[in-house]
Amino acid sequence: xxxxxxxxxxxxxxxxxxxxxxxxxxxxxxxxxxxxxxxxxxxxxxxxxxxxxxxxxxxxxxxxxxxxxxxxxxxxxxxxxxxxxxxxxxxxxxxxxxxxxxxxxxxxxxxxxxxxxxxxxxxxxxxxxxxxxxxxxxxxxxxxxxxxx
Numbered sequence: 456x457x458x459x460x461x462x463x464x465x466x467x468x469x470x471x472x473x474x475x476x477x478x479x480x481x482x483x484x485x486x487x488x489x490x491x492x493x494x495x496x497x498x499x500x501x502x503x504x505x506x507x508x509x510x511x512x513x514x515x516x517x518x519x520x521x522x523x524x525x526x527x528x529x530x531x532x533x534x535x536x537x538x539x540x541x542x543x544x545x546x547x548x549x550x551x552x553x554x555x556x557x558x559x560x561x562x563x564x565x566x567x568x569x570x571x572x573x574x575x576x577x578x579x580x581x582x583x584x585x586x587x588x589x590x591x592x593x594x595x596x597x598x599x600x601x602x603x604x
Contacts, residue, residue: 456476457473462490474491520588523565523588527557527561531597532596533599534548534598548600553572570585570596571586571593572584580600581597583596
């Protein structure tokens with residue numbers, strides 16, 4: 456019997472796959488525990504429409520991430536940190552502060568988890584920070600750090 460899985464089943468397949476199983480296994484396990492539905496023409500059509508809708512949503516998210524990436528790369532944020540003698544910084548700038556400044560200065564919502572800092576910024580100057588907006592889209596944000604007066 457052909458069955459469309461509605462959730463992942465270990466050693467059988469992933470959600471949305473069409474698998475061929477014995478009639479007893481389908482009736483007594485897959486259908487009974489609602490882990491899948493019979494692969495008739497109606498359910499096959501529903502699966503096809505659902506996949507098309509998911510592909511469309513994924514494409515829209517990708518395009519939105521590209522637009523946001525262009526806006527981020529076009530701008531620059533300015534931040535300042537306290538320094539002592541010899542230009543030594545008394546603190547550092549982390550991804551949380553960068554996310555707050557992007558919202559204030561550029562008006563863009565960027566999650567602090569998407570800002571990829573290898574380590575906090577502890578020096579004065581212009582730094583380039585990667586912002587991963589989508590698995591396929593990474594933007595470069597310029598952060599200009601100056602001395603606080």
